[in-house]
Amino acid sequence: MVALDALVACLDDGKPLDDLLQRDRRHNALESRDRALVQTVTAETCRRLGQIDACLKACMKRPLPHKERVARAILRMGAAQLLFLEFAPHAAVSTSVDLARKRVKAHAPLVNAVLRRLGREGAKMIARQDVARLNTPRWLMDGWRRSYGDETARAIAEAHSKRAPLDLTVKSDPVVWASRLDARLLPTGGLRRAAGGGIEGLPGYDTGAWWVQDAAASLPARLLGDVAGKIVLDLCAAPGGKTAQLAAAGAHVTAVDLSERRLARLAENMKRLDLEIATVTGDAVSWRPEAPVDAVLLDAPCSGTGTIRRHPDIAWTKSADDPERLSQLQRRMIDNALACLKPDGVLVYAVCSLQAQEGEGQLEAALGRNPDATLEPVEAAEIGGVAELVDARGCLRTLPCHMAHDGGVDGFYAMRLRRSG
Template sequence: MNTETLAARRVVLDLLESVLRRSVPLDDALDQHRGLAGLEPRDRAFVRLLTATVIRRLGQIDAVVMSMLARPDLPKGGVLDILRVSAAQLLFLGTPAHAAVDTGVELAVGKGLAGMKGLINAVLRRMAREGAELVAAQDAGRLNTPDWLWLSWRQHYGTGHTRAIVDAHLVEAPLDITVKGDPRAWAERLEATLLPTGTLRRAAGGSVTELPGFGEGAWWVQDAAAALPARLLGDVAGLNVIDLCAAPGGKTAQLAAAGARVTAVDRSAPRLERLSRNMERLGLSATTVVADAARWQPDELADAVLLDAPCSATGTIRRHPDVARLKTPEDVGRLSTVQRRLLDRAIDMVKPGGMVVYCTCSLQPEEGDEQLSKLLSRRQDVMVEPVIPVDLAYGPDADATALAPLVTDAGDVRTSPGHWADLGGLDGFFMTRLRRTA
C-alpha cells in the first residue's frame, strides 16, 4: 500500500473522529483538516467520498461489523473506525478485498493499535466473504436512520413517504445549478437536465470550477428546492427586498439577478464575506449587513422579506449525511424558538401589503407547518398567500403537473427527498408565502 493511499485513509479516520465523537459538521471538519490540502486532488475527492459513505451507511456498516464479532458490543474508538473505513470500501465502494484488508491492518499499526491486527484482519477477511450477502438482506433505509427521525417522519408523513425519504438518503445528491438567464441554452452547454423549476441538474462529481460558465459568473450551485423560495416572491424588479440569514447567498443572487435591490443580513461576518465574493464573481450586487436578524432594524420597511431560518437541516441529509448523526430532538425544539422570533421580526420589517416568504430546509413539522399555524394564531396582521404549481415553474411551457406534488392543499410548498426520485430527488424544504395585511 503506497504512502499516499494510507495518508488519505488516515485523514478519513481523523474526520470520523471529528464528526462522530466531537460533533463537528463534516464540511467544517474538511475545512479545518491541515493534511487535506497536501493530498492530490484525486485523493482529496476520495477522502470526501469515503468519509461521506461511512457516515451515510453507518447503520448498515455497524450492523455488519457487529455480526462479525464474538462479543455483543462494538469495539471502541480507533479500532471501530478502522473497521468502518474498511467496511465502506469492501461493501459499498468496490475496493478489492486484499487492498481493503491490508489497508485496515496497516492503519492499525500506524495508529498504535498493532495488538488489534489479528482482530481487524479476521473481521475484514470474513466480511470480504460474507458481507455482500448480509448487506443484500438489510433494510438499508431504516438502519441508516436514527430512531427519532424515523418515528417523527413516520408519524407526520406516513410509512410510505418516510420510506421514500430514507431511500433517497442512500444516494449521493446530484449537482444542481441556478443560471442567471437562458436555462435552455445553458442546459445544453453544461450537458445538464432542465428541471421544471428552471434548475439545471448534472451528476455529482468533477470540478465545479472547471465547468463552462463558472469563471464568467453565469451560474451558481444551488439545490433545486433551495431555489424555490425566492421565486415565491414573484416579480421583484425594482423592489427593496431583505434577505434574512442570507449566507451563503444563493437566494441573494437570485433576487439580485431578478432586479431587486437586496439587503443581505447575516450574523456571520466570514459567511457574508464569502457571499460578497460569490456576488462579485456573478457580477451582481447587494448591500450586506452583519447583524443578528432578531435584533436588527432596517432604516425603512421593505417591499418584501425572505427568511430562510436557521433549522435542524434534516431536509439536507442526502447532501450532508452527518446531519442525521449530529442533530437531536432538542435541537429542533431550540431552533423552533429561534424561528418564531425571526418570523415575527420578518413580518415587522415589511410594509403593509408587502410579502414575506418563510422557509426552512427541515423535514420536521415543528419547523414547518406547525410554526406557521402558531404564527397565524398569534398574529392578526398576516395571512397566507397560497401558492399554485405554476408559481414554481420557470416559464409558461414548463410542466406544471410535475410541480403539483410539491404544493400542499393549504397552498404551502413541501419538498422532500422522495419527490422526483427518478430525477435525483430534492432537498426537504417547507416554505410559505405570507402577506402583511395591516
Template sequence: MTTSNTQTNSLSRTRDHQVGLPARRAAADLLNAVFQKKQPLDEVLGRARDGGYLFDLPVRDRALARAIVGTSLRHKGQIDAVLNTFLERGLPSRAGTLYAILLSGAAQLLFMSVPPHAAIDLAVRLAKWDPRAKRYDKLVNAVLRRVADKGGEIAAKLDAARVNTPDWLWDRWVRAWGEERTRASAEAALVEPPLDLTVKSDPDGWAARLGGRVLPTGSVRILPKGRIEDLDGFIDGNWWVQDAAASLPAQLLGDLTGKRVADLCAAPGGKTAQLALAGAEVVAVDHSKSRLERLEENLKRLGLTVETVRADAGAWQPEERFDAILLDAPCASTGTIRRHPDIPYLKSDKDIAELVDVQARLLDNAVSLLKPGGTLVYSTCSLEPEEGEAQIAALMARNPAIRIDPLRKDEPLGDTEWAEASGILRTFPFQLDLGSPEWSGLDGFFAARLRLAD
C-alpha cells in the first residue's frame, strides 16, 4: 500500500470516528444520568430531544445513541462481569462519565458488532473530552482492547438471564412466580420489543400497509424501523403506539356506548383514546400539567374528544358519579422492562412499598366515584403481587361492597392463557409467542374488573 493510500485511509477512518462521536457522547451522557443521577431514561430522553444531548443530532445518530443505551442496559450484568475481569483495581471513584464510557464501549464490542478500532478510539476520545475522565484515557484504551480480544468468550459463558437481572428483582420474582416464569421473563427482557399499535379501524388493512400482523388482542404489531412519526397513518391519527398488554384493561369494561367513564392517572392517553373510541363520555384525570398537555396533544392528533381535569386522582371528588372507572395506577413498572431496561437499576423494594400505599389511596377514592352497580377496572404494568393480587384482596377486605367481576369464558379475553382462575387478568413478558423472539412477547400486566354493589 502506498503512503498516499495509507494517509487517505487514515483520514477516512478519522472522519468516520468524528462522525460517530456525538452519538457516543450522547449515549454516555444518557447512561450517566440513569446511573449517577438516578433519572428515568424516558424523562432523560425527553429532555435530550427538546434541548439536550440529542437535540441537534441527525436522526441516524439519535437512533444509534438509543441503541447503544438500550444494549448497555439490557446486558449490563454481562458487561459488568467482563469489565470487572479486566479492571484489576476496580473502577476509580469520581471519574465523571468513565463508567458510562466503558459500559457503552463494551456494549458495542460485545453485542453490537461495532469494529474494535472504531469503538475503542471513540471511547478514548470521549474520556479525553470529560475533565474528570480524561486522566483515565489509557485505562479506557487498555480495558476495551482486552474486552475486544477476550470479552466475548467471558460473556458467552455467563447465564445471561440471571446475571442481567439484579438480585433484588430476581429473588422477589422467584418467590412470587417460581424459577421457570422468572427465567422466561428475564430472557424476554433481553430482546428489543416490537412496536404495537392500537388502530382506530381496519387492523388487517393497517397490518398490510405497515408490514405487520394483527394480534389476538386486536393490536397491530410491527418491527421498529425509523421514526414513528414517519410511519404511514401517524400524522392522520389512524393509530397510536400502545403495547398489546396495555390495551387489555380498557377492553375489560365492555360496551361503553353513552356511558360516563373516568380515566384516572390518564396520561399519556392511550387508554383514554380507547375509551373515547368505544363511545364513552370520558373524563381524563391526571395530576401532572405537562403529562396532561401531552395527553391533549395525542387526543387532538387522533381526532378524539374528552374532558380533561388536572387533579389528584386520590382525592378528586366531582359532583357526578361514573358508570365505569379505569384506574391504571402508578407502579414499579417491572412488567415493562423489555421497553424500559433502566427500571431494574432505578427501582427497589422500598419503592414498591411506597407505591402500594399510593395505589390503595387511589383505589379507595375510585370506589367512592362509582355509581351503585358501577364497574372499576384496576390495572398496573407490574409483575409484583403487592401491586396486583394483594392490592385487590386488601381493597375487598376494607370495602365489602366491592367484589371481583370475573372474566368469563365467552368474553374475548376470558378464553386466553392470561385469564387466571380467580377471574383476574395477568400477563407475563414471555407470553404471546409468535414464532421468533423479535416478534413475540408483551408487557407484564395485572388487571382486575370490580363491581360495586347496587
C-alpha cells in the first residue's frame, strides 16, 4: 500500500518520491528491511518507467483510461518486480493481483492477465528495447545532445539505468576506513561500496567517522582550497554533506538554508559527526552576514537532473520549463553570494544539474553582471587528477558516464569565482 500510494502521487501528481516516503508514517513504521524493499520497488519502477510502459502497451489491447491511476501503478510495480528486480514470477503476480482486489477490484483480472503474459514474454520484449531512449523524456535527451553531443547524451542516459553505489566521505584516514568498510578508495578521495543495505550498522557510523555523499558532490567544497581557520558560508546547505566537509577541514562554517526542517536535520547530522557549525534560517537570494566572509559555497536549488541515477523519479517529475525558471533564481543567488565576500574572497557555485542553463550558461552571465569577479580555473590535481571532470573553461563538469570503470558519478557543475580586492 505504501509503495502504491507513493508511486501514484509521484508519477501522476509530480511529487518527489523521497519526500513522499519520508513523510509517510506507515513507511517510517516499517522494519528497515521492508522500508528498503519499498524504496527499491518504487525507485526501480521510475528508473525503468519507459521500458515498463512499452511492455504494458504491448500486452494490452487498449491503454487504461488516464483516470485509472491506481490500476496503472499496480501494473507498473508488478512489471518492475517481474522484469528488473528478479522477484519470483508467481509472487510478483499474486501480490499485484491481491493489491488490485483491495484497491481496484474491477481491474484485478486485467492485472493478472497482463502480468502473466509479461512473465512469459517480457524478457524477449526487453531484449529488443532501446533502453536509453525509452527511459529518458525527449526534452532531457534533446538538451543533453545540444550540450554534449549524441554519443555522450546516450552514454548519460544509459548510465541512469544502473543503480548508484554507496559513496562515503571520511573525516580522515581514507585508506584505513576503506579496509574497515570493505570499500574502494576512489581517485577523487572518497570511498565506494556496492549499493544496498543499511548504513547504521556499518563501522564508524556511531562515531561519526564518515557521511554519505556522492563522489561528485564532494568536489565543489574542495575547490575552496585550504579553509582551515577561515570564515565560510554554506548557502542552501541542507542536507549538510558539504557543510561537514568544510567543518572537518577546520573552517568556521555558517550553514544557511531556507527550510527550518531541513536545517534541523542538518544540525542532527553535524551532532552525529561531532562537528561544530552555526546555522541560520535564511534565503540565499537576500540573506547577508554581519561582516564579509572569506569564502562562500553556494549549492543552489536546481532541477537535479545530475542525480537521476539516485533519484530516478526526477526524470518524470521535472519539466522542460524547470531549468530556465530555476536559472533565474540561481542568478540572484550568485550575485548575493558574491556580495557576501571580502575582497579577494572566493565563491564556488555548484548545481547537481546536467542542464546548461543552470551550469555553463551561468558563467558568462555572472561575469557580465559582476565586473569585480573573475573566473579562477580548476586544475585536475585539485580533484584527484581526473582530467575528464574539468571542462575547457576550467570549471568542474561531471557526467554520470564519467569514471565509468569505477561505477560512474552524479552530474555536477561548479565554477570558482574570485572577488577582486
